[in-house]
Amino acid sequence: PPPLDALRAVLARGGIVCLLGERDLRRTGVPVTFFGEPTRMPAGPARLAVETGAPLLYAEFWYPDATSMRVRVHPPIDVSGGIEAGTQAMADAFAEGIARHPADWHMLQPLWLADLPAERRARIED
Numbered sequence: 001p002p003p004l005d006a007l008r009a010v011l012a013r014g015g016i017v018c019l020l021g022e023r024d025l026r027r028t029g030v031p032v033t034f035f036g037e038p039t040r041m042p043a044g045p046a047r048l049a050v051e052t053g054a055p056l057l058y059a060e061f062w063y064p065d066a067t068s069m070r071v072r073v074h075p076p077i078d079v080s081g082g083i084e085a086g087t088q089a090m091a092d093a094f095a096e097g098i099a100r101h102p103a104d105w106h107m108l109q110p111l112w113l114a115d116l117p118a119e120r121r122a123r124i125e126d
Helices: 003-012 044-052 083-100 118-125
Strands: 030-034 037-041 059-065 068-073
Touching: 003 044, 030 083, 037 083, 044 083, 059 083
Parallel strands: none
Antiparallel strands: 030 037, 059 068
């Protein structure tokens, strides 16, 4: 089945779906403001929450030292405003967590639209 259908089925069975929510790998995501700059984030997490009623939870991971890792699962993100508003709320949650632990966030590709070559940026913005 298509990926979203498979994920919906997992949620319908009461399962948990973990997604990378800040990486718009296909560059077709929802426009958001992230650390004050425009970018795009995938619609999938908020879309699944809106369409299925499943809670959209943000999990923050950080490393306080070389031998341990901490995880904090935050309260559900409000998606009552729809997919776009839910995706922006998710971006805001990511920004807050990254600001608390900036050394533990690793972005290995251009993220902000301003960092992309003009040709690629034009394709995305069309």
